[in-house]
Each structure stands twice: as C-alpha cells, then as structure tokens.
Amino acid sequence: MKKQVLLALLxxxxxxxxxxxxxxxxxxxxxxxxxxxxxxxxxxxxxxxLDPQTNKPxxxxxxxxxxxxxxxxxxxxxxxxxxSFIGYRTSNRSLTSEGKGELALxxxxxxxxxxxxxxxxxxxxKELIEERVDRTIYNAEQDATTRGGDAADVLRRVxxxxxxxxxxxxLRGNQNIRVLINNKPSTILATSVADALRQIPADxxxxxxxxxxxxxxxxxxxxxxxxxxxxxxxxxxx
Numbered sequence: 001m002k003k004q005v006l007l008a009l010l011x012x013x014x015x016x017x018x019x020x021x022x023x024x025x026x027x028x029x030x031x032x033x034x035x036x037x038x039x040x041x042x043x044x045x046x047x048x049x050l051d052p053q054t055n056k057p058x059x060x061x062x063x064x065x066x067x068x069x070x071x072x073x074x075x076x077x078x079x080x081x082x083x084s085f086i087g088y089r090t091s092n093r094s095l096t097s098e099g100k101g102e103l104a105l106x107x108x109x110x111x112x113x114x115x116x117x118x119x120x121x122x123x124x125x126k127e128l129i130e131e132r133v134d135r136t137i138y139n140a141e142q143d144a145t146t147r148g149g150d151a152a153d154v155l156r157r158v159x160x161x162x163x164x165x166x167x168x169x170x171l172r173g174n175q176n177i178r179v180l181i182n183n184k185p186s187t188i189l190a191t192s193v194a195d196a197l198r199q200i201p202a203d204x205x206x207x208x209x210x211x212x213x214x215x216x217x218x219x220x221x222x223x224x225x226x227x228x229x230x231x232x233x234x235x236x237x238x
Contacts, residue, residue, distance in 0.1 A: 025073055025074045025075030025076060025097065025099040025100070026073065026074075026099060026100045026101075027073075027074035027075070027076070027097045027098060027099050027100050027101060027102070027103060028070065028071065028072050028074065028101070028102045028103065029049070029070070029071040029074055029081070029095070029097070029102075029103045029105060030068070030069065030070045030071075030102060030103070030104050030105065031047075031068070031069055031104065031105035031106060031107065031108050032063075032066070032067045032068045032069070032106070032107055032108070033045040033047070033063050033067040033068075033069065033083055033085075033107075033108050033109075033110060034067055034107055034108070034109055034110070035088075035109070035110060035112065036109040036110060036111045036112075037111075037112060041063075041065070041066050041067030041068075042063065042067050042085050042088065042110050043063060043064065043065045043066070043067060044062055044063055044064075044065075044085070045062070045063040045067065045069070045083055045084065045085040045088075045110065046060070046062060046063075046083070046084050046085065047060055047061045047062070047063060047069045047071065047081065047082070047083050048060040048081070048082045048083075048084075049071055049074065049079050049080075049081060049082075050079060050080040050081075050082055051079065051080075052078055052079065052080045052094070055080075058074075058075075058079060059071050059072075059073065059074060074097045074099070074103075075097065075099050076097055076098055076099030076100075077096070077097060077099075078094065078095070078096050078097075079094075079095055079096075079097060080092055080093070080094055080095075081093045081094075081095055081105070081108075083108050083110060084110075085110060087112060087113055088110040088111060088112055088113060089110065089111045089112075089113055091108055091109070091110055091111075093105070093108070126139045126142055127139065127142075128142050128143060129159060134211060134212075134213055135209050135210060135211045135212070136158075136159060136160065136209070136210045136212075137207055137208070137209050137210075138154075138157065138158040138159070138207060138208045138209075138210070139206075139207045140154045140157070140202065140205045140206065140207055140208060141205070141206050141207070141232070143157060145157070146202040146205075147202060147203055148202065148203075149201075149202040150197060150198050150199070150200060150201060150202055151196075151197040151198070151199075151200035151201075151202060151205060151229065152167045152169075152194070152197040152198060153202055154202050154205050154208060155169055155197065155208065155227070158208050158210060159210075160172055160210055160212070161210060161227070163197075166194055167193070167194030167195070167197055167198060168193075168194055169193060169194075169197070169227065170224075171210065171212070171224045171225045171227070172212075172224065174224035174225075175224075176224050177224050177225055177226065177227055178225075178226045178227070179193050179196075179226075179227045179228075179229065180226060180227070180228045180229065181228075181229050181231065182228075182229070182230060182231060183228055200229070200231075204231050204232055204233065205229060205230070205231055205232070206230045206231060206232045207230045208227065208228070208229055208230070209226075209227070209228040209230065210225060210226075210227055210228075211225055211226040211227075211228065212224075212225045213225075
C-alpha cells in the first residue's frame with residue numbers, strides 16, 4: 001500500500017514538473033519560411049523559440065508544406081526565433097512577446113549554404129592495348145616492364161608480334177612486314193631492322209601500332225602488315 005502511494009506521489013510530481021516547463025502564455029507567433037534565392041517555400045523547416053539567456057528552447061514548431069508555421073502558448077518576454085533546415089544557414093531573430101495576441105513575423109528568408117569545392121583534377125590513363133578497326137595499338141609508355149630495354153623488347157610485348165633472339169620481327173609467323181617510325185620510313189631501318197631496333201631505347205617509344213590490313217596509302221602490297229613505332233620525340237625520323 002505504501003509503495004502504491006509513493007508511486008502515485010512521484011507520478012504527480014513528474015507531471016507537475018512537466019507542465020511547469022511547458023509554455024503557459026496566450027500569445028501566438030506566425031510566419032512563413034521562404035528560400036531567399038527562388039522565393040519558394042522551405043517545407044518542414046524547424047522553428048524554435050529560444051531563451052536568449054540560456055539558449056534553451058521554450059517552444060517550437062515545424063513549418064508545413066507551404067512553409068507556414070505557428071507557435072502557440074507563447075509567454076511574455078524576450079526570445080530568439082531560430083529557423084533552420086538542412087542545406088540552409090540558420091536564421092536568428094530577436095522578438096518580444098506580450099504574452100497575448102498574435103505576433104505576425106511575415107516572411108523569414110533562409111539562405112542556402114554554398115560551399116566552394118577545391119580544384120579537382122581528373123586524370124585518365126590509356127589502356128595498355130587498344131583494339132581499333134584497322135589496327136592494334138600497344139601503349140608502351142604505360143608498361144613499366146620494358147624500361148631500360150630497346151625497341152625489340154617493346155615489340156616482344158605486342159600481341160601478334162614475335163621477335164627472335166637475333167631481333168628478327170614476324171607478324172603471325174610472317175616476316176614480310178614493313179616497319180615505320182612515326183608513320184614514315186626511316187633511314188635507320190633501311191639496312192637492318194634488327195640492328196635498328198637495338199638502337200632505339202624503349203623509354204623513347206610512346207606506342208606501337210600493328211596494322212594487319214594496310215590501306216593503299218601505305219603501299220604495302222605483298223606484305224603481312226605494317227608496324228608503326230610512335231616515339232615520344234621525333235628525333236628518329238632522319
């Protein structure tokens with residue numbers, strides 16, 4: 001019996017404390033929240049009535065879909081009206097309530113939070129092997145395994161090409177091929193292709209194009225195809 005009386009007493013005290021903290025005034029605060037840029041309603045914005053001394057909430061409300069809000073039972077005194085929403089800067093306004101009547105604030109504008117991003121650099125990297133309609137391209141500069149070698153080492157990495165120990169190059173088993181440097185014939189290839197490949201550093205080669213079906217512009221009749229070595233610098237065209 002004593003326990004029941006004690007529990008009832010504690011419940012009454014908690015209820016009394018709860019109602020003591022609730023607003024007891026008869027004033028009403030109304031307004032509408034709009035976006036300052038496009039003048040559109042900011043739906044469901046949070047409107048808080050704060051005690052300026054303690055910065056604790058006294059009352060509050062949530063704006064409706066049209067941005068309109070209404071705070072009732074506002075007591076007399078000085079308050080800070082704080083309006084906030086995600087993506088907007090919080091708007092604070094000081095006001096004084098007489099504890100009765102309606103205080104129409106009109107429009108409360110919220111400014112969007114604009115944050116400048118740091119400079120973004122987008123870097124792309126070519127694929128090691130590119131398949132085109134008329135050719136296969138091997139991007140040698142993307143392959144670190146050939147560094148320190150010569151052009152023969154690069155050609156060994158190219159699909160469909162075979163380079164023997166003497167440096168002779170064949171395309172799908174056929175040595176009847178034509179080798180170009182930067183789309184043009186070169187004097188260093190005129191005597192011996194194998195010797196010329198040993199003279200070209202691998203680090204100087206940008207890519208290798210293997211053309212299995214040359215067009216008429218290459219004048220490659222009777223050849224198995226064309227190997228076009230693209231260098232990083234055009235110093236090997238002489």
